Amino acid sequence: MKDDKVNEIAPGPADTEGELRRLVPSTVPSGMRRRVLDRALEARLNAALTPGMRVLAIACSIVIVAVLAIEPLVGRHEAARMTALLDGRSSARTAGEEAYDLAEVLGVQGSEADRMARLQIMAVSVGREDRISDFIEARKRLKGWLNNETSENPI
């Protein structure tokens, strides 16, 4: 719209333009069309990436970018979990969750054997967490000892 306006207001004497348009373009070299198109088609055939491969390459790059974006988030979650473990508590399973599991087992509509099996699994899991926290506690107590320990002077 704006361009049309500019085209309208731009003063251009019709006589000068008309005179210029009378100039005859020089002739095109014979066979140029064929030469140009042949080379272009050859270039298309020899292209490093075909259109399909190009789409695939774009898709792969999107996946790589997505993975690179997700990786720090996963790493942060993992770090939080490790910190929680080293602090002697489980990050994945809080006391609230364990109570919820217990309530679920007690309220479950299955047979007595099912309930017992689930309670045993929970007990084993809690026992394992206790062992981990005991180990961490023991390691803390031995900290001073371990600092003085060398390969030549094993305890």
Next chain:
Amino acid sequence: MNLEELYGRHGEDLFRYLVFRLGSVEDAEDVLQETFCRFARYTLRWRLVRNPQAFVFRVVRNEANRFLRRKLGRREGEKMILTGAAGGFAAAFTAPEEPSLALLMCQTGELPPEQKEIVFLKVFEGLTFKEIGTVCGISVNTAASRYRYGIEKLREAAGGKT
């Protein structure tokens, strides 16, 4: 994009513009071949092009600039890009027999390069000022004013001679 169709629509106009830019028919053909090789590699890009005429002229202009840098070296190439080919008009058009027309062609060839290019694109290729702005990387108003100054100079020159 069908290359045959593309050539049929723009091939000769692009060739004429290249002859004007480079001042040589052989160089123009080489650059036109390079440009069509580039077009052949563009597949997705064609779908994003809104104005094919402005796009093809822009691509051919960039290719001509690359050719000049490659052929003449960076410094000389840049100089040639700014000044344009000295005999661009003479190479792009056959010498007219009519003296007044020959004089007009000579005067057009002596216009400042930035005005000469706009006059060429507007008068001979029929591009709008918006398209010329896209091709040359300038604003619509700059393209329009350069055209106006160029045409005024030609008119004054014609008036002075007669």
